[in-house]
Amino acid sequence: MNIHLKIWRQKDAQTEGKLVDYDLNEIDQHMSFLEMIDTLNKQLILKGDNPVEFDHDCREGICGSCGMMINGQAHGPVPGLTVCQLHMREFKENETIYVEPFRAVAFPVKRDLKIDRSAFDRIIQSGGFITASTGQPQEANALLINHETAESAFDSAACIGCGACVATCKNSSAALFTSAKISHLAKLPQGKQEADKRVLHMVAQMDEEGFGHCSNTEACEAKCPQGISVLNIARMNWEHLRAEVLK
C-alpha cells in the first residue's frame, strides 16, 4: 500500500518543530506501525538525513516506551493497543497519516517524537512504593489477601507508564497514572501503613510537575492501552480527602 505521512520533526526542546511530508510506497499491510517508521528511517539514513527519533523497546505492548499521536489519537485509532501493536492494515490506501509526539507541558520534546517522561518517575519516587527493605518480610502466606482484592490491585498495577492518559487529556492531567499506583498500593494490606503519606506526597508531586487537573471527561480510560479504570481517580480523591482530614 502507499501512504502519505506528516511527521513532527523537532531538533530539541528549544527549537521550533514542524510537520514534514514523506511518501512511502509498497508498505506491507501486515507491518506494524513502528516497522513502517523503520522503513522510512532506512531511506532517510541512506540519503544521509537524520532518521525520525522515537521511543520504542519491547515491541509487544508492555514496556511503555512507545507512544505517539497518530491522526490526533494517542497510540492511534484502535483502542487497547500501544503503537508497537498497531498494524498498517488499520489504514487505508493513500491515507494521509499525521504523526506527532505526546504533548504536555510536563513532557517536553527531546527530539522529533521522543519526549521526556521523567516526571512520572519523580511521582513514583515521591511515595509510590512500600517501605520494605530487603530481608525483613514475614512469611508470604501469613498475610491473607482475598482473591478479589488481589485481582483488583492487579488491575490498578497493570499500568505501563506510557503517558497516553496525559497526552489524551485536554488538561494534560496525570490523574490516571498517579491514581493507578495509589490505588494498587492502598487496596493491599501491605500498602495501608503508608497510604496517607503516599497520597499526599504523590498528588503534590503531580501538581509540581505541571500536570493539569482532572475534570472527569474519562478520555484517559478510553485511550489507555491497559484499560486502567477512572475509578482509580475516584479512589485517589477519596484517599486524599481522608488523608487531609486526618492530617
Place this chain on the structure above:
Amino acid sequence: MKLDAKIPIGPLENKWSFYKEHARLVNPANRKKLPVIVIGTGLSGASAAASLAELGYPVQSFCFQDSARRAHSVAAQGGVNAAKNYQNDGDSVYRMFYDTLKGGDFRSREANVYRLAECSLNLIDQAVAQGVPFAREYGGYLSNRSFGGVQVSRTFYARGQTGQQLLLGAYQSLMRQVELKKVTLHTRHEMLDLVVIDGKAKGVIVRNLDTGAIERYAAEAVVIATGGFGKIYYLSTLAMGCNASAIWRAHKKGALMACPSWTQIHPTCLPQAGDYQSKLTLMSESLRNDGRIWVPKLKDEKREANDIPEEERDYYLERRYPSFGNLAPRDISSRAAKERIDAGFGVGKLRNAVYLDFSKVIKEQGMAKVKEKYGNLFSMYKKITADDAYAAPMKISPAAHFSMGGLWVDYELMTTIPGLFAVGEANFADHGANRLGANSLLQASVDGYFILPYTIANYLAGELKAEKATIKHPQFDIAEKEVKEQLELLINIKGTKTADDFHKELGKLLYDQCGLSRSAAGLTEAIKGIQLLRNAFYKDLMVSGTPGEINAELEKAGRVADYLEIAELMCHDALSREESCGAHFREEYQTPDGEALRNDEKFCYVSAWEWTGKDIEPILHPEPLVFEFIKLSVRSYS
C-alpha cells in the same frame, strides 16, 4: 589461568549458610566510603541497586531506557518458581534443585543451583511485602500453577504479567532509594567501557544518550546486570535495545565469557512474516497445556488447516515423546519443530511455522472455558496476525529467547576481574545448557536481593584500605579516548548499508549455523562468514548524524559492532563442544533416533573463554563440573 569457583566446603544444604556465616562484613559507617556502580535496571540490577543502597553503599545506577521501569524483565509472562510446597505436592528445595540441574542437562554447578532453590523461599516473601499482586485463592492464600519440565506446582504468577509486577516491585524499591538520595539514577546512559585499575574494576565510561556526552564514573566495585543477548539473532523475543555491549566490553578488558553459544530458542513464538519484521512475539508456554502441535503429513500441503483430515496430520511431539507429548521441554520442542520445517512440512506463507491447534480442547471443555484460560493470549494473537485462533489453529515457530551463557562468575558472582560482578541473565551461572520456564525471574531476583549483598561485602571489606578510585586516573583517559575513537570511526564510514542490514544478515547466518542445530562444517563456514561480514561492516556501514546528539542509529551501530565479534566467539564455543547437551545440539552427536548425545567423560565442564585480541582465536579455559551429591543421568523425555 586456573579458574576457582570458590564453592564453600560442607554438605550441599549448608554451603550458603556456611558462606554467609564466614564472609567478611563492612561496618555501616564504612559502607558510605565504598561506592558501587550498577549497570542495568532490570530485575537483577534494580534489586541489587536498591538492596545495596539500603545497606548504606552509595550507588550509581545506569540504564539506557528513559525510565528504570522499562527494562526487559517487564516482558516476562508466565511466573516465578519457588519451592514453598504450598500445594502439599511433594516439592522441596532439593527437588527444585534437582529439576533445575536436570533441566539444564547437568551442565551447571550443584552449589549454585542449590542456592537458587534455597533462596527462592525468601523471594516470594520479599515480593509480597513490596506489594506484588500475585494470584490468590478465594481464601486469601497464594496460588500456584505448573510449568514445563516438572511434576509439581511451584510457579507463582500475576496473570500473564509476572515479570512486569516483579520488576515494578524492584523499581519502586529503587525509586525509594533515589528519593532518599542513596542511589543516583542515570537513565538514558549506556555503558561503553569498563575501567580497570591495577587489575581491579574501578569505573565505567558511559554515553549520555540524550546529549551524546561521554562521561566517567569511578567506584570501588562494578556490577553488570544488563541481561541477555538473544537479540544477536536479530529476530528474537527480546526488546530492540537489549544488547551485549556491557558484557562484551568487560570481556575485552579481561572478564572471561562462559558458554556464549548456549541460547534458548523458545518453541512458541509468532513466525516471521516478512523481511521488514523487527521482532518475534512470544506466546506463553502455558498454551501447550491444551494446544496440540502438528504439521501436515503431505509435503508442500496447499489446503487450509481445517480442510486437512485428522489422519493426514502429524502430531510429531505426541509421536516422538509420548510421555510428555506437547509439554516436552523447550529445547526439545523447538528442535522437533525445526526438523519438520526443514524437511518441508512447514505451514504458512513462508512455510516456516507449525500449527498449534485448540479444536480438541474447545470440543472437550467448551468455548467459554478456553476463553477464560487463554482469552488474553488469543486476543494478542489476533492483534498481531488478524487471525482468529478459535476458528483455525495458530501458526507458531521457534525464536531466540534466553542466554544461558554470559560472563563467567564464581560462587560469589564475581567475574575474573576482581571487583567486577555480573548478576541475572548477564552471567552464566545457574541454568546449565537449558533454562526451565519461570526460573529466569527467580535467578535475576535472587542474585540481586539475596546473594550479591553478601558477596560484594566480602570483596569490599578488602578495599577499605586501598587507594580510592578517581576519574582522574590515566586509565580513564585511555578508556574514554578509545570510546570516542570508536564512535568517530563508526560515523565516518559513510557506506551504503544500515546497522540493521548487517544485523539481519548476521542474525540469519547465526540462526542457520549456530542456532537450534550445529555442525562442525556449518560452524567453520559461519566463522568465515562472520569475519567477512565484519570486514564489510567497517567498509560499508552508514550512520547519519553526529556523536554529540541523540542518535539511535549510532547506538545500534555500536551494539552491532559488538555482536559481530561475539557471534564468532559463539561459533568457537559451539565448535569446541563435541557433544550435544540442552540447547546445544551438534548434528554429529545424536542417538539413532535423533536425541541429544551428551559426553560426560570429555565435556563435563563450563567453557570459559579469554579474549586474546582482534582477529586472534580465543583461548578456552575449562572449569570442570564436579558432581558430589547427585548422579549424572540421561535426560530422557520419551
